[in-house]
Amino acid sequence: MVDAKHTTKRRVLVTGSSRGIGRAIALDLARQGFDIVLHYRSDDQALASVRTEILEILAENASQHGAVQHDLSVLKFDVADRETARTVIESDIEANGPYYGIICNAGITRDNAFPSITDTDWDDVIHTNLSGFYNVVQPAIMPMIRNRQGGRIIAMSSVSGIMGNRGQVNYSASKAGLIGASKSLAIELGKRKITVNCVAPGLIDTDILDATADSEKHYQDIVKMIPAKRMGKPEEVAAVVRFLMSDDAAYVTKQVIAVDGGLA
Secondary structure (H helix, E strand, O other): OOHHOOOOEEEEEEEOOOOOOOOHHHHHHHHHEEEEEEEOOHHHHHHHHHHHHHHHHHHHHHHHHHHOOEEEEEOOOOOOOHHHHHHHHHHHHHOOOOOOEEEEEEOOOOOOOOOHHHHHHHHHHHHHHHHHHHHHHHHHHHHHHHHHHEEEEEEEEEHHHOOOOOOOOHHHHHHHHHHHHHHHHHHHHHHOEEEEEEEOOOOOOOOOOOOHHHHHHHHHHHHHHHHHHEEEEEHHHHHHHHHHHHHHOOOOOOEEEEOOOOOO
């Protein structure tokens, strides 16, 4: 059961929030006054950095808007590890209350031409990017429903999941799977006032991009295909997530919003 003292909170779990797009989303939502639940797998230093920034944002919010108490939590686990994910999430909800929002952002790439993809390359990407959605959302969904406050679930897909991409059969499969899962879940949860949407970034300037010479040429070739003629910024993806998390987006569900400069 949901503790009454937790029902007015708007806690938002952002997976993979220590860097890149997840970091930008966590910082943006903290500025909007949400209670942030940071998640990461292994990079303690990067997590410490974003945690410090959010604490500064919370302090600034408090000074500007009065003594509004906002919480910041940190969870550490691998989203591909189902048992650990469930244990950590259930323990956090029991202690601090249900999530109002879940942004499934954690993901990996193992790019290669299809004949060269190994079993491990395939399994790691599918287990992290697609099964990770189930591993994170499934144990959190009933507390969200019982809270009766509505909610927001956002899966970070990709234009690769919409249009495919050379060397990313595994990644494209995982991201396309997220779209199908999100659309189906949106139908199940619509009457609960819980929206489920996908954001599909295109080529975004983050450290997930491979810095090798061959990859650099590949990315430059993609940039030439983008009508905007540039890579996107993590903050531009975060701005779309901000809207989907807002009350103004209460009637937006089962959608895939590309943030790609017109690529898809």
